[in-house]
Amino acid sequence: MPSGNPLSTVKRRYDHLSPSQQTNWWVVVGVAALLLVLLLGLWVYLQFQAREKPYTELKGYRVATAASLKDFLRTGANRREFDQFVLFLEEAGVADTIEPENLLRQGSDWLDIKEPPFAIPPRQQWPNIVATLKLIRDEVIPSIGPVDIVSAFRTETYNHKAGGSQKSKHRTFCGVDLVPRSNIGRTELVEELHNLHARLGPASNMGLGIYSGVRFHVDTCGYRRW
Numbered sequence: 001m002p003s004g005n006p007l008s009t010v011k012r013r014y015d016h017l018s019p020s021q022q023t024n025w026w027v028v029v030g031v032a033a034l035l036l037v038l039l040l041g042l043w044v045y046l047q048f049q050a051r052e053k054p055y056t057e058l059k060g061y062r063v064a065t066a067a068s069l070k071d072f073l074r075t076g077a078n079r080r081e082f083d084q085f086v087l088f089l090e091e092a093g094v095a096d097t098i099e100p101e102n103l104l105r106q107g108s109d110w111l112d113i114k115e116p117p118f119a120i121p122p123r124q125q126w127p128n129i130v131a132t133l134k135l136i137r138d139e140v141i142p143s144i145g146p147v148d149i150v151s152a153f154r155t156e157t158y159n160h161k162a163g164g165s166q167k168s169k170h171r172t173f174c175g176v177d178l179v180p181r182s183n184i185g186r187t188e189l190v191e192e193l194h195n196l197h198a199r200l201g202p203a204s205n206m207g208l209g210i211y212s213g214v215r216f217h218v219d220t221c222g223y224r225r226w
């Protein structure tokens with residue numbers, strides 16, 4: 001082995017160490033190797049988790065990741081259709097109420113029923129969501145604070161598999177399920193929403209449903225409450 005070889009240099013230095021120093025050297029090498037293995041294992045684990053969990057938690061509900069949304073928008077004409085949808089919302093003056101991409105969320109149980117987490121509603125149904133978004137912007141958010149969407153439009157197949165009603169307003173893109181972004185408690189949330197529903201009255205055409213936790217439903221396709 002040439003004398004200038006790095007391995008040869010290291011070996012010569014190692015051979016000149018005392019037995020105790022050689023032991024210490026092996027300890028250092030062992031610790032470094034162990035740390036490297038641990039870091040590699042952590043990286044593999046995180047990669048595995050990313051593949052196994054295509055969702056994030058939103059107030060206890062599962063919503064698909066941003067990466068899943070990108071994959072959806074890359075499929076077929078979805079990107080072009082979504083861009084047209086955003087333009088429609090902008091022209092209707094409601095694009096800033098809630099992030100438009102969140103209006104593509106079908107629900108929080110897509111993994112259980114093996115359905116796509118996202119769907120773009122048919123164009124003829126886009127006008128149905130305008131009044132609902134205005135209600136959220138002008139009445140719901142001022143009452144309870146900013147909100148996030150858990151479920152918006154649902155395809156017929158998704159709604160059926162999820163056990164939704166045939167009269168579900170999700171099917172016609174008029175209703176959405178929401179959760180508050182703040183830490184408002186369920187008792188306070190229910191009280192605020194009930195007061196809001198009573199104050200707006202039948203003239204608002206507001207449908208209000210309260211589910212477990214802090215999840216609730218809002219639409220503008222029929223004055224009722226459950």
